[in-house]
Amino acid sequence: MDAKTMPPQEEPLQDIAHLGHVELMTPKPNESLWYFRDLLGMEVVHQEGQSAYLRGYGDYAAWTLKLTEGKLPGVGHISFRTVSPQALERRAAAIEESGLGIGWANGDYGHGRCYRFRDPDGHYMEIYYEEEKYVAPPELHSTLMNQPMKFTGRGACVRQTDHLAVCCKDVDANRKFVEQTLGLKLREQVMFENGKTEIGSWMSSTTKHHELAYVLDIKGLHGRLHHFSLWVDDKSDVLRTADIFAENGIEIEAGPSKHNNSQAFYLYSFEPGGNRIEVYTSGFFVYAPDFEPVVWDEDTRGTGVYWGAALPESFLNYATPNIEKESEFDLEHLPVFSPH
Amino acid sequence: MDAKTMPPQEEPLQDIAHLGHVELMTPKPNESLWYFRDLLGMEVVHQEGQSAYLRGYGDYAAWTLKLTEGKLPGVGHISFRTVSPQALERRAAAIEESGLGIGWANGDYGHGRCYRFRDPDGHYMEIYYEEEKYVAPPELHSTLMNQPMKFTGRGACVRQTDHLAVCCKDVDANRKFVEQTLGLKLREQVMFENGKTEIGSWMSSTTKHHELAYVLDIKGLHGRLHHFSLWVDDKSDVLRTADIFAENGIEIEAGPSKHNNSQAFYLYSFEPGGNRIEVYTSGFFVYAPDFEPVVWDEDTRGTGVYWGAALPESFLNYATPNIEKESEFDLEHLPVFSPH
Amino acid sequence: MDAKTMPPQEEPLQDIAHLGHVELMTPKPNESLWYFRDLLGMEVVHQEGQSAYLRGYGDYAAWTLKLTEGKLPGVGHISFRTVSPQALERRAAAIEESGLGIGWANGDYGHGRCYRFRDPDGHYMEIYYEEEKYVAPPELHSTLMNQPMKFTGRGACVRQTDHLAVCCKDVDANRKFVEQTLGLKLREQVMFENGKTEIGSWMSSTTKHHELAYVLDIKGLHGRLHHFSLWVDDKSDVLRTADIFAENGIEIEAGPSKHNNSQAFYLYSFEPGGNRIEVYTSGFFVYAPDFEPVVWDEDTRGTGVYWGAALPESFLNYATPNIEKESEFDLEHLPVFSPH
Amino acid sequence: MDAKTMPPQEEPLQDIAHLGHVELMTPKPNESLWYFRDLLGMEVVHQEGQSAYLRGYGDYAAWTLKLTEGKLPGVGHISFRTVSPQALERRAAAIEESGLGIGWANGDYGHGRCYRFRDPDGHYMEIYYEEEKYVAPPELHSTLMNQPMKFTGRGACVRQTDHLAVCCKDVDANRKFVEQTLGLKLREQVMFENGKTEIGSWMSSTTKHHELAYVLDIKGLHGRLHHFSLWVDDKSDVLRTADIFAENGIEIEAGPSKHNNSQAFYLYSFEPGGNRIEVYTSGFFVYAPDFEPVVWDEDTRGTGVYWGAALPESFLNYATPNIEKESEFDLEHLPVFSPH
Numbered sequence A, B, C, D: 001m002d003a004k005t006m007p008p009q010e011e012p013l014q015d016i017a018h019l020g021h022v023e024l025m026t027p028k029p030n031e032s033l034w035y036f037r038d039l040l041g042m043e044v045v046h047q048e049g050q051s052a053y054l055r056g057y058g059d060y061a062a063w064t065l066k067l068t069e070g071k072l073p074g075v076g077h078i079s080f081r082t083v084s085p086q087a088l089e090r091r092a093a094a095i096e097e098s099g100l101g102i103g104w105a106n107g108d109y110g111h112g113r114c115y116r117f118r119d120p121d122g123h124y125m126e127i128y129y130e131e132e133k134y135v136a137p138p139e140l141h142s143t144l145m146n147q148p149m150k151f152t153g154r155g156a157c158v159r160q161t162d163h164l165a166v167c168c169k170d171v172d173a174n175r176k177f178v179e180q181t182l183g184l185k186l187r188e189q190v191m192f193e194n195g196k197t198e199i200g201s202w203m204s205s206t207t208k209h210h211e212l213a214y215v216l217d218i219k220g221l222h223g224r225l226h227h228f229s230l231w232v233d234d235k236s237d238v239l240r241t242a243d244i245f246a247e248n249g250i251e252i253e254a255g256p257s258k259h260n261n262s263q264a265f266y267l268y269s270f271e272p273g274g275n276r277i278e279v280y281t282s283g284f285f286v287y288a289p290d291f292e293p294v295v296w297d298e299d300t301r302g303t304g305v306y307w308g309a310a311l312p313e314s315f316l317n318y319a320t321p322n323i324e325k326e327s328e329f330d331l332e333h334l335p336v337f338s339p340h
Helices: A029-039 A085-098 A171-182 A235-247 A313-317 B029-039 B085-098 B171-182 B235-247 B313-317 C029-039 C085-098 C171-182 C235-247 C313-317 D029-039 D085-098 D171-182 D235-247 D313-317
Strands: A016-026 A043-048 A051-055 A065-069 A074-082 A101-105 A114-118 A124-128 A160-168 A185-192 A197-204 A212-216 A225-231 A252-259 A264-270 A276-282 A294-296 A305-307 B016-026 B043-048 B051-055 B065-069 B074-082 B101-105 B114-118 B124-128 B160-168 B185-192 B197-204 B212-216 B225-231 B252-259 B264-270 B276-282 B294-296 B305-307 C016-026 C043-048 C051-055 C065-069 C074-082 C101-105 C114-118 C124-128 C160-168 C185-192 C197-204 C212-216 C225-231 C252-259 C264-270 C276-282 C294-296 C305-307 D016-026 D043-048 D051-055 D065-069 D074-082 D101-105 D114-118 D124-128 D160-168 D185-192 D197-204 D212-216 D225-231 D252-259 D264-270 D276-282 D294-296 D305-307
Touching: A016 A029, A016 A160, A016 A225, A029 A043, A029 A051, A029 A065, A074 A085, A074 A160, A074 A225, A085 A101, A085 A114, A085 A124, A085 A171, A160 A171, A160 A276, A171 A185, A171 A197, A171 A212, A235 A252, A235 A264, A235 A276, A235 B235, A235 C235, A235 D235, A235 D252, A235 D305, A252 A313, A252 D235, A252 D252, A305 D235, B016 B029, B016 B160, B016 B225, B029 B043, B029 B051, B029 B065, B074 B085, B074 B160, B074 B225, B085 B101, B085 B114, B085 B124, B085 B171, B160 B171, B160 B276, B171 B185, B171 B197, B171 B212, B235 B252, B235 B264, B235 B276, B235 C235, B235 C252, B235 C305, B235 D235, B252 B313, B252 C235, B252 C252, B305 C235, C016 C029, C016 C160, C016 C225, C029 C043, C029 C051, C029 C065, C074 C085, C074 C160, C074 C225, C085 C101, C085 C114, C085 C124, C085 C171, C160 C171, C160 C276, C171 C185, C171 C197, C171 C212, C235 C252, C235 C264, C235 C276, C235 D235, C252 C313, D016 D029, D016 D124, D016 D160, D016 D225, D029 D043, D029 D051, D029 D065, D074 D085, D074 D160, D074 D225, D085 D101, D085 D114, D085 D124, D085 D171, D160 D171, D160 D276, D171 D185, D171 D197, D171 D212, D235 D252, D235 D264, D235 D276, D252 D313
Parallel strands: A016 A065, A074 A124, A160 A212, A185 A294, A225 A276, B016 B065, B074 B124, B160 B212, B185 B294, B225 B276, C016 C065, C074 C124, C160 C212, C185 C294, C225 C276, D016 D065, D074 D124, D160 D212, D185 D294, D225 D276
Antiparallel strands: A016 A074, A043 A051, A051 A065, A101 A114, A114 A124, A160 A225, A185 A197, A197 A212, A252 A264, A252 A305, A264 A276, B016 B074, B043 B051, B051 B065, B101 B114, B114 B124, B160 B225, B185 B197, B197 B212, B252 B264, B252 B305, B264 B276, C016 C074, C043 C051, C051 C065, C101 C114, C114 C124, C160 C225, C185 C197, C197 C212, C252 C264, C252 C305, C264 C276, D016 D074, D043 D051, D051 D065, D101 D114, D114 D124, D160 D225, D185 D197, D197 D212, D252 D264, D252 D305, D264 D276
């Protein structure tokens, strides 16, 4: 190893702890709730306004998914938790400086004040530090002292939130924004046309492969969701989830199969509200401090899978809301923060 | 959330990236090599002096296990990689200040200069930053661009190093030493007699549950190894490993079963040289920046398992080297760094 | 192959199709029902008198487990289905001839006339041919045309009845009785003291490893149950069941581990009524028409496992009803056929 | 249940014990041997002439797959073992009567005399009873007394032969032939055009779902092979096999996914000689003596899967030998029985 491989300066502080809660919009709140609660086995911890707050049994936060009724499906807002109050201040300042900040708000059920902003593509985001840890009611106490909640064994019984993938018109710009303001690190990338077209970028602030991905919106629209992903412990849990979906009329879009990017074992389905949901496990973790992002081109990306059938056309074409023109989706008036 | 729960100051920098390579001593080098290469499916990348250097297919470093011939089994030395050259300097300074430093050395096959020291119990340790990434020879190229080496499918085919557990006479002192000098964070702890006796502490610098554990040496000896642990992707891989061990006359000490502490799925066996080796997967990851260590007492620790048979007596009594008196184990003259 | 290995005459007709429904007695009917329905995920198809009738989602018969309230736990009666009406007549005649016949009866909910008898040890048994196939109500229709019922994904969601093991004072006599009257074939055997003491015998009429096992009642009592076993598809289902039991306060007696005899992957627990229940999968199937029973002695039997902890003392000592003297268990007055 | 559901007469005797050994032809014997031995983990027990004889670790017979060099891939011959010498005589007489018999022959390595014949489509078949059981050499002894051979853990380490699917011009005629002469029982069927076109039929003589399947040869050719299938114990083994194939450049045609017909979990690949090979597990077993064959039509058959991607076009179009005209495949001169 020679001097060239030694970084000229240190990496910035890791101020973002992890992807926090996510809000999904659904035009079919009851059916969506059935999907997340009865099929995926999440627990409802709170209901307020048009929203239900859910959690996986292994999530340490009180809730990680907020399901809000809306005219169209999609992502309401995305959050990240910081590692400390000081880190929150630092990140808020960096975002403010970027010109995309919205401002401080008082939080929501279960978490404290947060700084709100939008990424260049328009997705609503927020960062926060203060958060209530989940305290299970007696009937949901786990016999494992280090597990926040009982493993209920209901349906797929997903353990916890894993990651989120959103569409955007300009992957490069959005990736750079979260790298610079949040300090997320690039893990893998799909670059077509000799590196000229950034098709997708997968980023993380932890050893988890990715917590946030940006993928190209091939319709050139803004603020849309590609998929929300939930973690199970074992590949067998993914196979079992496929049985549960097949028995309950849930459309499986792709998988169970193995990604090349991330090496994860996945199953994509559409929840009744229309959002694409992934049940996910395995894959590799990134421990190297000098990990070099893996870049895939047309050839190496191939069909997007390591084995299993090629990802279908819909995987490229479909996002929520599933609209054709910007004007159909009033992103500006999303009631995403309505309850507070 | 009120002010009391807000940390008065920020956490120290995370300077340690992860547990690095580990050196195990074995009085039966050929048989130990057969165990790690043919049964666990590790790859030999280098041989030098009395040592063989091995890796799991998913390890990004050139090697992670150094197997060195010695009169007695046990751990030769333990290493940690830092996140940057600057972090290496900072940690070296902190260790130096502790009075337990040995000094800088020129590294070993595949990694650069390192700072050597001993923990209060006497285990040899080193920290380093510069490291060669593994470049697979053509016959071991993976068809997965993001996987350092081909999945050979040989035997258990362990993916990578997971963690190390060492015995010590005073858990409290050793835990504090690595917390203070390396910045490892406490994840779980077993405290008996109303918190007076620290039986074991599990620590990590990443989202991985633990990378280093200290457990009480019930013989009151120094510098001994409890176990070295290797990661596989799936619980089914652990079960398959049990079949491989049973067919090859390897003594299984405990498992396959599920720990309460860590929630991991484990299998403990003795490699022919006598060291306890764990094949390990699942368990929980720590994402919370304000994770509160989980403390188990006599009651909650129970038999040491969540389900499956109680951990046997040997799990408490046996460590390597398996000696009765300090004088049998010439820790001072271990040829641990002999090749360089 | 020479003439000596050629059988002098053909094997008798295979008149028994498989183990049929089983009736278990329980002093805690509500808690037992919770265990079988909510934890194991069986479906209640009928309730009548003091009995609930349950099924696994893959059982083709309307029901396979009858849970009947009684003062003590244990097995109510055991049944076998024949391959044809003619086979039923043949087996009834053979039993009648043995002197242990009780006589014809009109059946029960879901199955037609049956011939009742007792084995030499006193267990109530019956054989029948006519049986109602399960027709799922709309809400339990499977989307798989070849699956009798929806995979509900509730709890362990056991697929179907697998086998039954009963205790007896004289294994040799009982084994010979079912070999001769029912034509069951011996698969494996544990013989101690140079073949003088038959500790257990495992028998089947199909390629399934065993459908009925006799094991020695070490208290010298009669008519007791060792365990009832239910099939899941995958070893991962057994591990998941262990989690469910651990979260719900169900005592796990042994496993998840792998038997040497049968090679199956097992988990033994006690249902709230006290009966030992096994969740079971994998193992080997017997396809050879000239399969030679495998006989284990003290040495080869070992701890009764292939890997995993030795079977505990309770596995030898405990049976239901858990009594010390014959007089505590009024086998003669069991209301086993009471509803009809 | 009324008289109508009672069979007017008994089922014929079950004279066929199971599918026996299978001979596959390959134009690339070395590469095919690598696939079966190094990737699937089968064991070579004998080589003679242009043939290698292989076995899975759980096969009780000395060998179950004969790999023979030939100009084109395909099936050499198919065999069935009978339950007794008398059953062999009965089945030979029934075949003789059908006019498709070839005559008695002296057997092959490891099995005794056999009666040879061709099915209506021209596939070579034989039935036999006498067979050598496998006796493992010391280095392949299993530590499990009831397992014929050591689980080597090499590659996929398939346990045993499962089934064979062959193509034919007239499914109805071939199915009836094996039903009438061999007594195989129909399990599932795909019937298109309101039951006029029999696309495929799956048959068995045991509780195994199917041992032989006939599927329509859409090119109208004769004597071709659709696939040969090998059993592993667990779905995780199938996923692991996919990794091994992907790392070794083996083309995966379909799966890992779940069939609707059979409910099995499958992976289809092409061995280097061109034959389609399935790695297979799970699915349902048929215990009902009055099992009613499940008939699928265009709608219910769907894409041929329960979940996972639709079976590709090649699954319908490709068979071995992969020829366009009958004249390219000299079925009459196949050296299938050449060694003896």
